[in-house]
Amino acid sequence: MNKIAIHDSSIRHTTGQAIYIDDIPDQENLLHGALVLSKCAYGKIKKIDFSRLKNLTFYTKTVTAKNIPGENEIGPIKNGEPILADDNITYYGQPVAVVLAKTFQEAQYASDLVKIEIDHLDDPILTLDDAYSKNSFHDDPIILEKGSVEKEMNNSKFKKSGEFEIGGQDHFYIETHVAITFPGENDEYIVWSSTQHPTEVQHGVSKVLNIPSAKIDSKVRRLGGGFGGKESQATIFAGISALCAFITQQPVKIRLNRHNDMTASGKRHNFKVYFTAGFSSNAKINALDITLLSNGGNVLDLSGPVMTRALTHLDNCYFIKSIKAYGYICKTNTVSNTAFRGFGGPQGMLVIENILFSISQFLNKSLDHVRQVNYYSKSNGLITPYGQIVSKPRIEWILDETYKLSDYKKRLKQIETFNSTQQKNRLPFRKGLALMPAKFGISFNKPSFNQAGALIHVYSDGSIRLNHGGTEMGQGLFVKVSQVVAECFKVSLDQIHITSTNTAEVPNTSATAASSGSDLNGMAAWNAAFTIKKRMIDHASQLFKKPKSEIIFEQGRILAGNKSLSFTELAFSCWENRISLSSTGFYKTPKIHWDQGKLKGHPYFYFTWGAAVSEALIDINTGENRILRADIIQDCGNSLNENIDIGQIEGGFIQGLGWLTCEELCFSQEGKLLTTGPSTYKLPGSRDVPPIFNVKLLENADNEEK
Known part of the structure; x- marks a missing residue:
């Protein structure tokens, strides 16, 4: 397996050719929707006043909860989670109505003219x-x-x-929440949503429109970041987009600006x-x-x-x-x-x-x-x-490797000397060295979510089309699953064609979350590919007149003794002989069980371990600080793609650094979020990346369940 394969979209990312949902070309009849958000944290809606829209020189249409043909409900676990406030307001910034117009700017302008009359209830x-x-x-x-x-x-x-x-x-993904819904014939809808959970979008839209899930295609090619913020909450905005498309029978795009995204999403x-x-x-x-x-x-x-x-x-x-x-x-x-x-x-x-x-x-x-x-x-x-046995703890191994990578004990003494010198000379700088170990359980806590599906087609020219239930949000899942398929067929990675996640191709998917995307979707894709491979082996055995045990797939060729065929030739021969080259694949995580009532069981298939050492410098007079160096050891098992994994570790460290050192959510006494953009919400920047930044994967560390 090519463990240093680059991200499948890296070139398109850097050249601007990667198509995100907002890049999909506008159809002539596309409408844009802008949300009307509440300006009260707790109250009862008396009236929504749209009267000022009548004086506008451009087309507008308004939508409220009263227009919902099905349920005003998208709760992922329990009911009681509306897409639009109906009677009661329960937080400052809650979506109350939608204004539609022919351009994003017109919709946004018109939404600011809508007034909501509210009876304030108790103090929020x-x-x-x-x-x-x-x-x-x-x-x-x-x-x-x-x-x-x-x-x-x-x-x-x-x-x-x-x-x-x-x-x-705040998640502060680069791409804010966005969805486009295209209505079709026979109550069919295609929903493009920046979501980590296309099936949840499908179910949410089904509820809101009172239409069976089979008539709703939920699709996404890539997200501009997710970090969990688009696991359940994307369904709100996809549901609003679908509702507006249902009412107008025109395509409708909902795209939040940064202020509204930070205000209205969790x-x-x-x-x-x-x-x-x-x-x-x-x-x-x-x-x-x-x-x-x-x-x-x-x-x-x-x-x-x-x-x-x-x-x-x-x-x-x-x-x-x-x-x-x-x-x-x-x-x-x-x-x-x-x-x-x-x-x-x-x-x-x-x-x-x-x-x-x-x-x-x-x-x-x-x-x-x-x-x-x-x-x-x-x-x-x-x-x-909770009753699970940590059968193979790796903490001592992790610590040994961390100490070596960071030169931890030597640097502790150096920092002690540095601080002593600063104190003696009444200088303001102090250094600190911190170690943080971690053990993280891999699997969803609810066993039923630990399943995945895939669909693979091998065409007669030897090209391979791959679809699975995972979503690509920059983390490299698509290239990893492609590597798994290429490894199964022993072909080059460029023979694998990656396709958009689509509930019409792979149904009943789980969210891409819980650090389980590669495990679940990779295994489902392997199972699909292996089903096809076994059929190809059976046919090759007949062609070569050799036992199946002697048929070898290697470097794009199929070998049997001193005879061989290219993968493309075998695929064509399979087609000629009416052998199916298409298969679904399914995988469910074994060995897990969980009693949520007692909080007992074996919820995690395995644990991943890691440790980080960070050296910080602070000016005790001003509070100005900087992480000077970070050393990280991470147990990724037998990594599918070392480049991708190291990039994810680096990004996770910086996101954690922001969470614990500079990012702060501030609310007014009325419940209004005051930090709604990078000017007020301090994100870590490029200069916050430690000048010395060492990341190493634990070597020869096969998964404990292998």
Whole structure:
């Protein structure tokens, strides 16, 4: 397999030839839609005043929830999530109506003229503290329990309690939410949506229009970034586009500008954490009592599984003897938060890492020591709080490689000397060196989502057409799955033609999320390709008059002893002899099971491990800071594409750097988001990339389930 193959769209990206949804040429009768957003966080709609549109010199048409022929509902898990507010407003910036016009600019201008008369209800709930004090929750708490917390807490020599907050984060994908719907005959619709989950778009549009899913083609060739923000929330805007196309029987495009995208779409969940830890004089944790509050926003969306993943990552790399953790999903009058890279896992890891840091400060021991005495091991224990066994922990291997790559112990001493010199000379600079280990579970928490399909055609000229249920959002999934197919047939990568994700070709797909896209879709594509390959082997065996065991596919040729055919020749011969060269493929993740009520089971097929060492410099007078160096070791198993994986690791590090150092969501007292663009929402830039940035994949590290 070509492990350094370039991204299939890299040339088109850099030359501007990659076609995104907004680049699809406008049809003559295309209408553009602009959203009318609420300017109140909590209230009842009295009237939507469109009267000022009558004086405009250009065409407009308005659409509200009253025009929906089906259900005003797109909730991915539970009902109660409308595409347009009907009677009640539940957050500042909620879509209330749509104005259609013949150009984007006209639609946007006209939407600003619409006035919404609202009866303000009670004071909106805008913070986690408010929600917690008022018992404003989306559901009962999700509870994770193991061992006897009360007993182990009482037997612990020391106890430490504390609280802290973890901020939210905007996805800030380059391409904002966008969708185009084309109406056809017989109530058929084609929906192009910038979505990570075409099937969810299909289902949402089906509900809104009251039309069977079979009549709706949900398609996407590529996204200009997703990071989880287009897993469920894209369905809102695709649903609005489809509704408008249904009403007008014309194609309708909905494209949000940056301000409206940040205002109306969800973010990473912010958390508040309360904890009590019981531990020994050597820093061994005996018991943890934790309460997690997450900001679900106005509706539930995916907040349930986000909280579940946060709870199942509270252990990170550490064995915890006894734990009781309550996860409350707070209902607030802010935009509904949603999936975001890591899906609650990073928040869960930060919880335990903050607790370990508190213990290290309390005992005056190094954080490295506190971690070391608590890592998963045969002597400490290998059972997670949710009952899964960590059968093959790789933390010691990861740490050994990280220490070597970063020269960690030597640099600790150098930094200590640097800081001492700065203090003695009353200079303002200080350095710090931080290590962060991570264990992340691979699979969706809900077992039914761990499935994928693919469709492969081999044509008589030897070219291969590939379609599968995954979506390409820049992360390189399409080239990875193409590599899998090329490897199966032993042909060059340029023989594989990648096609747009389309529910008409592969149905009932899962979201491209949970770090599972390559596993699920790659295996489905392999199964489809292997089905065809077996048919070709059967035919080649007859052609060469050799047993099937002697037929070898290699470098674009099919070999049998001293005879051979090209792949193209064999494909043509199969066609001539009426042998099917088309197959679907299906894959479901084995060995996983989960009881959401008890929060017990084996939810993850395997774990991936990693660690990062970061060196920071700060001016203690001004607060100005810079990451000078980062060293990362990541366990990617036997990587399908090392270039792609390293690029994703680098990007993930910088996105995490932004989350924890400079990105901050600010709301007014009325619930209005004040940070709605790069001028007010500080993103990491090119100068924030560490000047020394080393990323290395763990070598000879086959998947533990191989």
